[in-house]
Amino acid sequence: MNIDELAASTPIVADLAAGREVVWANPDYGKAATLRQTRADLFDAAARLDRFAPYFVHAFPETAVSGGILESPVLPLPAMKAAITAREHYDLPGALYLKADNQLPISGSIKSRGGIYQVLKIAEQLAVDAGLITYMDDYAAFDTPAFHDLFSHYGISVASTGNLGLSIGIVAAKLGFKATVHMSHDAKQWKKDLLREKGATVVEHDTDFSSAITAGRLAADQDPTVFFIDDEGSVDLYLGYAVAGIRLQKQLRDAGIPVDATHPLFVYLPAGVGGSPSGVTFGLKMIFGDAVHAIFAEPTHVPSVVLGMATTLNEQISVYDIGLDGLTEADGLAVGRPSRLAGHEMRTLLDAITTFKDDRVMAYTAELMDTEHIRVEPSATAGFAALHDAQPLLASKYPMANATHLVWATGGMLVPDDEYERDYTIGEALLKNK
Ligand SMILES: *Cc1c(COP(=O)(O)O)cnc(C)c1O
Numbered sequence: 001m002n003i004d005e006l007a008a009s010t011p012i013v014a015d016l017a018a019g020r021e022v023v024w025a026n027p028d029y030g031k032a033a034t035l036r037q038t039r040a041d042l043f044d045a046a047a048r049l050d051r052f053a054p055y056f057v058h059a060f061p062e063t064a065v066s067g068g069i070l071e072s073p074v075l076p077l078p079a080m081k082a083a084i085t086a087r088e089h090y091d092l093p094g095a096l097y098l099k100a101d102n103q104l105p106i107s108g109s110i111k112s113r114g115g116i117y118q119v120l121k122i123a124e125q126l127a128v129d130a131g132l133i134t135y136m137d138d139y140a141a142f143d144t145p146a147f148h149d150l151f152s153h154y155g156i157s158v159a160s161t162g163n164l165g166l167s168i169g170i171v172a173a174k175l176g177f178k179a180t181v182h183m184s185h186d187a188k189q190w191k192k193d194l195l196r197e198k199g200a201t202v203v204e205h206d207t208d209f210s211s212a213i214t215a216g217r218l219a220a221d222q223d224p225t226v227f228f229i230d231d232e233g234s235v236d237l238y239l240g241y242a243v244a245g246i247r248l249q250k251q252l253r254d255a256g257i258p259v260d261a262t263h264p265l266f267v268y269l270p271a272g273v274g275g276s277p278s279g280v281t282f283g284l285k286m287i288f289g290d291a292v293h294a295i296f297a298e299p300t301h302v303p304s305v306v307l308g309m310a311t312t313l314n315e316q317i318s319v320y321d322i323g324l325d326g327l328t329e330a331d332g333l334a335v336g337r338p339s340r341l342a343g344h345e346m347r348t349l350l351d352a353i354t355t356f357k358d359d360r361v362m363a364y365t366a367e368l369m370d371t372e373h374i375r376v377e378p379s380a381t382a383g384f385a386a387l388h389d390a391q392p393l394l395a396s397k398y399p400m401a402n403a404t405h406l407v408w409a410t411g412g413m414l415v416p417d418d419e420y421e422r423d424y425t426i427g428e429a430l431l432k433n434k
Helices: 003-009 012-017 039-051 053-059 061-066 078-087 111-129 139-143 145-151 163-175 189-197 209-221 235-254 275-291 304-311 340-346 358-372 378-395 417-432
Strands: 023-025 074-076 095-100 155-160 178-183 201-204 226-229 265-270 292-299 352-356 404-409
Touching (some): 003 012, 012 304, 023 304, 023 378, 039 053, 039 111, 039 235, 039 275, 053 061, 074 235, 078 095, 078 358, 078 378, 111 145, 111 155, 111 226, 111 235, 111 275, 139 145, 155 209, 163 178, 163 189, 178 189, 189 201, 235 275, 235 340, 265 275, 265 378, 275 292, 275 340, 292 304, 292 378, 304 340, 304 352, 352 358, 352 378, 358 378, 358 417, 378 404
Parallel strands (some): 095 404, 155 178, 155 226, 178 201, 265 292, 265 404, 292 352
Antiparallel strands (some): 074 095
């Protein structure tokens, strides 16, 4: 890969290679395109999750309060809005909310949407094929020995920076599968410990995520009874994330928050491999159409999705190719090569991508605790950086007076206290130095 040639045709590459913060406006946003996934696929996924609700009530009693549906609240952030707009000196017309996926059951992260969905889809197919269940039965039966016996003959394998491994490993092991999680070097020790405690096998790789995924895929390919869940291109992960769009429509309606041409909805999503934000964006676009606009946020050291999309090379280029180290405090976003799906499917659906320096997410992590008493991991606050950085671009295109801004907080509930304290202390020091 010749960076100079690339930068000549795509000037933003020079900024990315230099680690500068950028705002990339997608030139193809809103153009006509044929999407590979349809609204029917989205509703098929939603119906599957509904069928499994009785299973969750049975197997994960903490989900009984929501009837076995894994969903997170939308929280107003008046104090956070006042704090960040004062500290970062900008006006933010409209109201600010948090999509609190840091509270999603099981993994405490957005990965509970896609990862668990794909495990359920595999389990359902195997059980139906074996004649153990029909689509009309009570799926609480999945939590019985006959099903565990069936699944014990199969493996489910995944590579992860941490949270995807947690969501898949925990549910797969609970169903009775042999669950294997390949972890990259940035994966936190507590995530490995928790997975082992839940019955999953953790394979530690001394490499970055992209290499861990390749190793995991190869190992699974050797064994026909092992299903490999591929974070770099799985349609089922994507659809699992997308169901959020259907559910958000009802949450906003119930909260009396309109979404239409004069009340646009802006959603700010952290991107690692690009799978979860792309899936959510697809789901939102299927539901809200032109009234919703998605903006992704990536670390300056790991701008994999914007590099892929801006150059249109997508998964054919990695951040290492332009000399970046791929290291970030936002460990959920430490993915140097974008997913095969993200760039293609987002080409016409994604409004913009911004990149941020790590210090900013540390500061937001502390600020969100100080102002709203909400505990998240650093990756989960990336949307606040995009919120600030994208306002001039958005204001040049849309009526902002009645905007709803939704920052997607993607993880944090399971972070151990000592780890959280460390991040909070770093963030608090950054806030004080301001
Ligand atoms: C995985 C993850 C993301 C990004 O999702 P991708 O599918 O990798 O783009 C964001 N935040 C957290 C906390 C995550 O775990």
